[in-house]
Amino acid sequence: MDFSLSEEQKQLKEAVIGFARRDLEDDLSAREKKREFHWHGWRKCAEFGLLGLPAPESYGGLGLDALSCVAALEGLGYGCRDHGLVFALNSHLWTCIKPILGFGSDAQKEKYLPSLIRGERVGGHAMTEPDAGSDAFSMRCRAQKAGDRYILNGTKMFITNAPIADLLLVFAVTDPGKGIGGTSAFIVEKGTPGFSVGQPLELMGLKTCPLGEVILQDCEIPEENRLGREGAGMSIFNAEMEWERGCLFAAHLGAMQRALEETNRYAREREQFGQPIGDNQAISHKIADMAVRVELSRLILYKVAWMKGQGQRAPLESAIAKLFISESYVQSSLEALQIHGAYGYSAEYDLERHVRDSLGGRIYSGTSEIQRNIISSLLGM
Ligand SMILES: Cc1cc2nc3c(=O)[nH]c(=O)nc-3n(C[C@H](O)[C@H](O)[C@H](O)COP(=O)(O)OP(=O)(O)OC[C@H]3O[C@@H](n4cnc5c(N)ncnc54)[C@H](O)[C@@H]3O)c2cc1C
Missing domain, CATH: 2.40.110.10 (Butyryl-CoA Dehydrogenase, subunit A, domain 2)
Structure with missing residues (x-):
């Protein structure tokens, strides 16, 4: 089995990272205080094509397969510090556009998809x-x-x-x-x-x-x-949750990778007692654990995307992915904050934002406890 990204998918991911760093950066802390949505960023995401990742070109989308969508969203999670914008975009994509694509009539698709994909309407x-x-x-x-x-x-x-x-x-x-x-x-x-x-x-x-x-x-x-x-409500909801549990959490993976790289750099640069703090095993092991979480999250996520790309259902795998990645992001965010000490606790750095933003992931799209219920029931319990 080969879940690695193709050259094209790698280029797409890099392009999204570059786009996010160039076009989505702003005074995020100020907007957070005002609880202000990033409208400019939203329109830029639409122009880039991110609001139509899985939709056919006939509706204005990019017509990408599941793994390419995951690659793009991993890039967005890595490049964009505004997790609120990324979350809004994912909701729009996986709980509105995707179900209309999957279950809508031709008339509904023609009426709603183009304006949703152009970002003129929010879903x-x-x-x-x-x-x-x-x-x-x-x-x-x-x-x-x-x-x-x-x-x-x-x-x-x-x-x-x-x-x-x-x-x-x-x-x-x-x-x-x-x-x-x-x-x-x-x-x-x-x-x-x-x-x-x-x-x-x-x-x-x-x-x-x-x-x-x-x-x-x-x-x-x-x-x-x-x-x-x-009467199709349950089928629609379950189908959209499978996509959301796979693709939304691709952005968490990107954010976790960013936190890992920043923390690794910090641990090598910050010196206490005459040596980098990363020379202490208590610190380096935390970083090793963060890297393990990133790697395993990527593997399970790419597997879900690969299965969806084959047209397979993946209720078990998407529940495992959702549970593992959301819990990993919380754990890694806490460790990244701890390794940064008081600087991590300070709002000057991004670490406390990772902690605040990651915690919601254990609740939405079905709580961690519910994912464990789904997994155990699919195992016959
Ligand atoms: C940031 C965010 C965005 C959201 N966006 C949306 C959205 O766009 N649309 C939407 O419809 N909803 C949305 N939600 C709601 C989300 O889907 C629910 O919060 C979630 O399903 C849990 O429901 P609850 O909060 O009422 O908790 P409850 O169901 O009341 O659960 C409370 C606690 O009990 C546990 N629990 C409950 N039942 C069981 C059980 N059988 N076994 C073990 N433990 C159990 C839970 O795991 C949890 O720990 C969002 C939530 C958040 C935090």
């Missing part, structure tokens, strides 16, 4: 509710059929991009008698009467990515905005 998905998190399919949001329309009522919580989104993929119960088979997905556009978004939520990390509550109050959606068939 996301709304599954979680105040009382339905890990147990997502216990949702209360209802979509009642009324002729050729659905009336949506309910509240969604912690929705990435909601305050800036032009459309969201909203999951709602269409047939309560059918359990998780009675859930459907709807494309809901901003401006639809009965659709509103609360104030952006204040989070510990990812401060430049707006998250919010979504309220649906007698919100009428035409039948043509249902994505896939009625």
Whole structure:
């Protein structure tokens, strides 16, 4: 088995790194304080083609295979310090564009994909509710059929991009008698009467990515905005999660690689007791562990991308990848901070940002505990 990147994929990754360093750098700390989204960066990402990585060229995308998408996003995670922008972009890609590509009608694809890919519209998905998190399919949001329309009522919580989104993929119960088979997905556009978004939520990390509550109050959606068939909600959600758990975490891998290189350099330059701190085994072993995490994260991620590229399903592998990479990023960020001492704890450096931003990865796209449940149940337990 060969999971290595082709020359073209390596060049793409390098090109994204160069682009991110050149066009996405700004006064990130100032924007974090104001919790401001990087609109300029968003438009630049669209111009580069990052918002259409997996979409066919006919819709304005780059038409890339899964491993090329992973290579590009790893490059973005490595080159871009604004993890909030990277997270918003991934949500847009994997929980909005990709499901429309996979499950949308030709009319829906033509109507929504080009403007999403050009970055003129921002997308996301709304599954979680105040009382339905890990147990997502216990949702209360209802979509009642009324002729050729659905009336949506309910509240969604912690929705990435909601305050800036032009459309969201909203999951709602269409047939309560059918359990998780009675859930459907709807494309809901901003401006639809009965659709509103609360104030952006204040989070510990990812401060430049707006998250919010979504309220649906007698919100009428035409039948043509249902994505896939009625009752397909679970299939759509599971398919998008497989992609998200693979590709979103490619950016974490890139960020981990950056933290490793910075920490390695620091440990060789910083001297205490007359020698580089890296000469102490207590420090060098931490760096070795960081390198092991990067290497294993890359292997599992490339395997998931390779399987997706072969058209295979990868529920077990994508759960393992999500669990391992998100936990590794937290662990490596903590160690990188520790190795930088007080400088690491200071907001002058990027280390405390890695810690704040990495922690969310253990929660979204299914918590670490839920990934372990998925893995053990797929192993027959
Ligand atoms: C940054 C961020 C972005 C997000 N973006 C979106 C988005 O765009 N769209 C969206 O729909 N949602 C989004 N979410 C919500 C996210 O999907 C949920 O937070 C997640 O599914 C967990 O739900 P919860 O927070 O309600 O925790 P709960 O489900 O209440 O869980 C609380 C704790 O109990 C544990 N637990 C629960 N059930 C079990 C079990 N059966 N076995 C073992 N442990 C269990 C959990 O692992 C967790 O540790 C986002 C969350 C974050 C933090």
